[in-house]
Amino acid sequence: MTRARPPLFLERDDYRRRRIMDAARILPVLGAVLLLLPLLWEPQQTPAPDTAAGGLYLFAVWGLLILAAALLSRRLIERPAAPAPPTAGREGPGA
């Protein structure tokens, strides 16, 4: 059973869209890394408690995540009706 080979290279729009999908997949990983950073804090060892600063950091990361998700989701649903590329949902050989 042979399959028609998907195209090796994509047009500019499709290429851009694939990269946005990549970004959407990376975003939670990036967020997780940033939000797990507090594991490295040692509040007890700083001269003054730094809970307030820590809180500000967490809320800042949170805000950036929301912003990034908003930008990405807008781009991701721009062409919802377009037929998904044959390898959608899987890392295809495209581009």
Add this chain to the structure above:
Amino acid sequence: MVPFNTLVLVCIGYVAFLFVLAFLAERSAARGAGRWLRSPVVYTLSLSVYCTAWTFYGAVGYAARSGLEFITIYLGPTLVMAGWWLVLRKLVRIGKAQRITSVADLVSARYGKSNLIAGIVTLCAVVASTPYIALQLQSVTLAFSVFAAEAPEAVRGDARETALWVAAGLALFTILFGTRNLDADERHHGVVLAIAVEAVVKLFALIAVGVFVVWGLSAGPAEIHARIMASPVSEWRLDPGRWVALTFLAGAAILCLPRMFQVMVVENADERQLATASWAFPLYLFLISLFVMPIAVVGLAHPGAGGNPDMFVLTLPLAEGREGLAMLAFLGGFSAATSMVIVEAIALATMVSNHLVLPIWLRLRPAGHRMGEDVRRIVLSARRISIAAILALGWLYYALSGGGAALAAIGLIAFVGVAQFLPAILGGLFWRGATRSGAAAGLVVGIAIWLYSLFLPSFGVPLPGWAGVMAEGPLGIGWLRPQALFGIEGLDPLVHAVFWSISLNTLAFVGFSLITFPAPMERLQGAEFVEVFEREGQGLRGWRGGAAEAEDLLAMAQRILGPEEAQVLFQQAAAEQGTGGFLPEVTAEFLERLERRLAGAVGSATAHAMIAQAAGGQAVSVDDLMAVANEAAQIMEYSQKLEAQSEELQRTARQLREANRKLTELSVQKDAFLSQISHELRTPMTSIRAFSEILRDEGLDDADRVRFATVIYDEAVRLTRLLDDLLDLSVLENGTVQMNLRETDLSEIIGRAVATASAAAGTRPFRILRDPEAEKVALVTDPDRLAQVFINLITNARKYCDAPVQEVRIAVRPGRDRLVVDVIDNGSGIPRDSQAIIFEKFARVGDTTKAGGAGLGLAICREIMEKLGGSIAYLPGQGGAAFRLTLPRAVARAA
């Protein structure tokens, strides 16, 4: 102080308002006017059932006890939502494709529509949710008691009684709006809208309290910052284990909690909603969490706020005499609690009725008694009773436990319970190798550990001898102590339970999946789930057609979907098959479609069992699967053939276009040829006529007569030659000419041609250079015709060669079966742009008068060479005009 009665009145008024709202939404949706009910904003707000009373009151208490750790409960869902493209999108797509009704249905449908799995998940969800619902009732009664602290004892009543009333009211609302229809695809618009409104109320209330705390009780953010630094809250110590475990748990909970699955997957209308929620829901959580820390810090420092940090949201405004704000906060908490209870009850009731009640009922029925009862009525009653039972259980738990534990602990226990579904869900979404046995093993192991090491210990001492088990392990086996499994001590009990339950759950799931072999239905569903994006619209069929009677199926469908809907479904199917009436042919496709539709009402496992019963157990077998796969392969092969055919067609069309172009060109050439030939014929005729006229006249002397007669003769000869040439050419072109093939010698032919061509008088000296040795080649050909070619070439050279001493070199190179003869003169050659046309008829290069020919010579040469099986071509770059003749050593006789 707010009078207690006013509070009760406000509560009842608020609930009545929600009733009206839900009712209007249902009516609007029924009229088809409720597009806005499906807007992404309403969807996002409905997701906020995640924020229960535990969030509304408990987060502040949590922050007061453990500092920033409370935030992990909201960071986990933020990460999951931000990564919607990875998991949620697939989940929602599958939910729609398979008409999933609940989280239990999802897991069961993935693993071969197994009722066993659905039952396990349902039971676990009920067990995990009961304390959680109790927690909501507790928070409402706690809030009441804060207000009622100063009310007379008679009015205040018993806390349990309050909780009972709240539970009863919620049960009524849920039954009214949650069980109106059966097909889960017709979403609960009323409930969803009520929840969205409650979401706004609780967010607004919490922000209002936050703003009051920051700007009313402090001097703004700067002072809050300073107060947080100075507060005992800042002394919290981050426990890395808990930080990771809680973030993970919260992320898992948003996927696995029955109520979250209900609003996120079942009530979802399209992916746009999800895209918006991916950032808007984290934003909601962000706003909810924003003021938690300030409220906790200010509350701890406020003398009038009381000792229970869980109630700071209420006690702070009350202590400051802001009764309106307190009332708002109370409504916010009330909203948070009620929305959670309503959705949780709907989700659990769906699961209980579809996966516990119906399968048992189907099994208990006498075998011969086929669908006699109204299934629809049974399902709806089962659901209503389940809702009431679930709320009763929640109340019972509250009443028996006395509601002492801190809010956060109970919520987390529930989270760990439902997180046990996570390996089965994620494995089912992304791994085709996951099997039913693996899922069952993972679930059983995970749930058992959760019950043993977290759920039971949370009761304190629930069983006789439990204290001994806790301290020394069951039967004194030390390494089985509930909170120190395998002898590993010192872990936080929650982290301990999360780690062991999830890791052993995953291990069992993967291990059993690897060593067992899935049933056909599991493999089918596995492919449908994992490749939901690839195989949309080309689903494999799980049924064999033909075994069931359409009439029986209709009778059954009517009892589940209701007569009207079932008839429409059957009528549509019949129309699509091209037959009229209500009874379509029972094909595999139709059975599949019917099952999906029924699954929307009673869950996939039950729907599958029902169709199996009606179709006489003709479910798919391994052979069928292989047949389907073969069919798919055949279709693919066929489509490839089609593709090849269409390519061939394109090629043919291209060739046809090319041929057409040539024909058009030829037609143009023919016209040009005709006009040219008339011209060529006319010139000699004109002079013949003119001179014969003169001859006819009297008075010509002899010398003149002879001269004129000679002109006439010359012109006639030229005319004859032209006609001969034309005739020759046309005969050659039409292919009717017969070649006189015989064995001959090339040098003889060339000699003859040179002799003939040299006979014509020339003005300039003329030399022919030959290579006699090379010319001695024997070949089979038509010597006369070939000689004509050489004559034409040499004559042309004599006519056109512009060198002072004309030289024609004839070079012969014999090959194995082909012979190459070059005829090269020493003139200036033919200009590049003329080279292409010299073999065309009437093509003449340069000064035409000098040539005196009609321009047919080379055309004739070409025709002759082709007839002889060879070719003639102009050979550029030889210093003069050069022609290359290629000849076969022996012409095929047939030519």
